[in-house]
Amino acid sequence: MTTWPTVMVTGHRPQHLKPAVHAWVRSELDRLAVKLRDEHGMAVGVSGMAIGADLWWADAVICAGVKLDAHVPFPQQPDKWQKEDRDEWMRLCRAAWTLKTYGGYFDVKTLHARNDGMIKAADVAIAVHLPWKASGGTASAVEKLTGLGKPIIHVNPAARVTTIRMPQPTAA
Template sequence: MTSPDADWIREQLDRIAVKLRNHYGTTSGITGMALGVDMWWASTLQLAEIPYTAHIPFPEQPDPWRTRNPEAVAEWKRLRALAADERMYGTLDGLTGDARKRRAVQLLHKRNDGMLAATDAVVAVWQRGKREGGTYSALVKAHQAGKPVVLVDIRSRFVTVPSPRRLAQLLHPERPVPLPLPLPS
């Protein structure tokens, strides 16, 4: 992600948080505490004075960042401490190699499922067309659950709340959309 993209995304998250608070009465938020957008969202919620729950897949989440991005680890710890509440989904303690990787993926999905179960609506930053990874998986599940989605589309630099039909088209463009049949007269 380029710096201009990151700047644009952060501006949109700030705007969305204030609008959710001021116009829709949002009183709490949720973050997955992943490096990047999740941590930006936590910071945005904190600055907008919206209490948030940190959904942490495992306490070792920031470990891979320690050598290449120690500032991110410090920010993760700061945002974790500022959270109004915390939900932990498991641990990687004692696991190595492939077993550790498999368990991490399981807990990341469990975290995403927990966030979806705990929310009434979803704010998602997604690169339209990307059909893999946690954000795509969470968007598919949010759509299946009928949750409204505030979609921050990186590619088009557009923020929208797509209808369920439009979200289905965005998530699965290869599937034909049935045309409504005319009612018999």
């Protein structure tokens, strides 16, 4: 049995996913949190705390009784979100075991620093990723994870299938 004590998530925002798959992704993240806890020794779940996959994973981790490491790019992250999303962000930040902030204000650099911090902390990553989407933070994180040779649990919302990829490090 492979042990993965720390598991991060990277994933698309809800607007990039068809509304019909939101419930499937949430239930898949719930299932994975329990499976990773019980079968792979997950003790910490890492989330970048953005709307969509990040907050869904954070909730799944808490519900599974696992410690949540919340990696927040900047304190104002939820300011432009709808009230229900801001409230959920606050609830999950309060429930987090640790809260790490990467900058004092919005800057794309803080988003990348947050992703880099999560990647460094994680033994394995869950990627809620549409395979054809080659730009954005999720695609960038998947590329970095692949380059480091970290395992990726790919949750494909389009096909509604989950697979594990054990990438090999790329040559420098």
